[in-house]
Amino acid sequence: MEHWWYRNVVEPGKLPLLLALAAFVVSFAVTRSVTRLIRAGRGPFHDVSVGGRHVHHVVPGVVLMCVGGFGGVAAGGRGWLAGVAAVVFGVGAGLVLDEFALILYLHDVYWTEQGQKSVEAVVTTAALLVMVLAGLSPLGVNGVDQDESQGRAGAIVTVLGNFLLVLVALLKGKLRTAVFGVLVPLVALVGAVRLARPGSPWATRAYRRRPRTATRAETRARRHQARWGRVQQRIRDLIGGTPTDGS
Template sequence: MSLLNSSGRTATLWMLVAFIVTFAITRGITLMIRAGRGPFRDNVRGGLHIHHLVYGIFAMMFASLAEFAARPAQPWYEVLAVVFGVGAALTLDEYALWLHLGDVYWSQEGRKSVDVVVYAAAIGAVLLVASNPFARQAGVGNWAFAVSIAINLVFALLCAIKGKAFTSVCGVLIPLLAIIGAVRLATPDSPWSRWRYRPESHKLARARRRETARREGRLARWRDSLTGLGPGPH
């Protein structure tokens, strides 16, 4: 059984596309502003810099209120999904700002915004393709169904303990991901690493090498380019 019905899947697709496109456009504009190129400038009113997360919050509030109050049919249902996706992108693009309660958009902490946006987009994609893990299939008994759900949740919990929060969330929807994450090495700063890996152990050394490679690899450089950590004013 699908996790979403047909209308929910269509709305999720529109919301995901709006989310990704808005994030790409927003990052492009902010990078141009930082470089002093193009016609765009910071939105300053009376000496106050109004961040785009403000518009994002209001967009999500409007879309949510309209959905709950009006329960619109198609195509307005999809229109509200687009508005919510736009608002979510604007808000999560400045996730690091409201997490740290400071203007860290162009700092090292600003990388968290890109991470959260990537994770949110990936989870949205998983929702589109995943089946419902909590729907019992025909012919499956109550005990067998309960045991399968419990095992899957255990694997997902192991992923979280091993420092793989994203794999843990996606693993609830796609059990294979939870199994893969649970059997792989933990991250070096995770609870599992502290409990199970001795300071001089080969596993901890491997985990640290993998973490270093992840932080310095191609994806990390791509993330840094989106975060604006290259040369330029901060």
């Protein structure tokens, strides 16, 4: 276990990424907990205002991301300074993505249904980072023998091929499938060969002259929403809080 940790986490330089992920998740969890307490009127917490203007936590988040990002570049990804920069960046990213919907809609929609786009952005980002950390790194490892070198070369080819499948899945509007398909090629393959979601770039261009295929895609999307829509909504409510009509 120690050998695997060093060869695939420490030596390829993944430790800062692990620290950034941990800080990102903790930052989001703490921020979301505090905002829910403020919403419920509990505890000593309250909104921050300057000159009568509400200061969203995306503002300090952007500052921390800049500090951590530039600090990580200056540190070269190695040493304790890179670790500190990664933590700072992760905290900032958690604050920013917790208000991703504010950036997307340019309006305070934090407690609305639109605001739950922030939860989707956080979960998607965290899942992608976890899978990157869980996978073996084919690059940045020294002292490999011939067999291991061939294995890692094969891994690179696999990654490139899988990247094309992931790209197709993204064009078909299947964000979650693409994310989980990054390190699970079978998932990416399924997403690439199945029908595109209505309104996706692929469906808009490829199904323009194929009305039957477009109809099938819409029918499948409605069935998927009817089957899984409530489950997905309950998960989003559990993580981000139940939305209301107002902000």
